[in-house]
Amino acid sequence: MSTAPAQNLRPRRSVLYLPGSNARALEKARTVAADALILDLEDAVAPDAKDTARQQIADAVGAKSFGRREVVVRINGLATPWGEADLAAIAAAGPDAILIPKVETGGDILAAGHRLEALDTTRSIALWAMMETPAAIFNAESIARARREPHGSRFAALVMGTNDLAKETRARLVPGRAPMLTALSLCVLAARSHGLDILDGVFTAIKDHEGLRRECIEGRDLGMDGKTLIHPDQIAIANEAFAPAADEVALARQIIAAFAAPEAKGKGVLTVEGRMVERLHAEIATRIVAIADAIAARAA
Known part of the structure; x- marks a missing residue:
């Protein structure tokens, strides 16, 4: 990575x-x-x-x-x-x-x-x-x-x-x-x-x-x-x-989507799948998804 x-x-x-x-x-x-x-x-x-x-x-x-x-x-x-x-x-x-x-x-x-x-x-x-x-x-x-x-x-x-x-x-x-x-x-x-x-x-x-x-x-x-x-x-x-697991990637996509939603504007903390997540988790999620996408592109 x-x-x-x-x-x-x-x-x-x-x-x-x-x-x-x-x-x-x-x-x-x-x-x-x-x-x-x-x-x-x-x-x-x-x-x-x-x-x-x-x-x-x-x-x-x-x-x-x-x-x-x-x-x-x-x-x-x-x-x-x-x-x-x-x-x-x-x-x-x-x-x-x-x-x-x-x-x-x-x-x-x-x-x-x-x-x-x-x-x-x-x-x-x-x-x-x-x-x-x-x-x-x-x-x-x-x-x-x-x-x-x-x-x-x-x-x-x-x-x-x-x-x-x-x-x-x-x-x-x-x-x-x-x-x-x-x-x-x-x-x-x-x-x-x-x-x-x-x-x-x-x-x-x-x-x-x-x-x-x-x-x-x-x-x-x-x-x-x-x-x-x-x-x-x-x-x-x-x-x-060293690859993100499928469930890890799926949760990461959910976190990204949750913070991108209009109702999340201005909020620093959200609940996703019963977990409290902060903006730092959205940054981590963005990296996880990027790595997963890069691995998929390489496999293709």
Whole structure:
């Protein structure tokens, strides 16, 4: 889901990682039902395959053959031997967004934004940030606040790197994710404070569909917009969990209609289906309906 105006919302229920070095996976990505794709040049690509993967991804992105799926490329960090070349090649190819790994300060976003401005003069490419270190969690609000700065205006989303965060903190990824809830919640608060979307981390037990469903629901209830995934078999579960339910959409339409009725003019509180609703509920309802409509349009 998106922070854009309601009429321009972009669902981000399912966001599938794909290794840039795997040409077959890139080809298959053109048919999957994910809302977005993250074509990866960082963790999923060995050092000796970085150059080949960069070219493969640049060619795939430049071909504009992924349909309505949002296309994001995770580059290597700008301080690595590959980062600057990644940024230049991928910016020229024109994805929807570039995902910066290992972000730890707002300055990291501003530096990436400054470099990207020289490469993307149309300002069509957004920036996303991986939140995967203890420093990133401590600095979550200042990282998100970078969106308010001139060089950070293209900043659009936080992506939780829960596996890296678990490695760095020695926390265990147990059912319910109690050791991770503080970090996840702090990042949700930071994202919402500054108009960013936020995506939950991956679930690595590919065959545990019930475990994935539980974790998607946990993320949704925390306020996440969607979930990053590592296998196409996980897409349908994420799409279902992060989509508004039919009864939720029906109630939202009723709330919108109730506040739009002539007799509601000037009223701040109404009763709909036996519930007291305020104008803030009408705003929530408008977003729910917009997301539902965007999902329906994508399915069509």
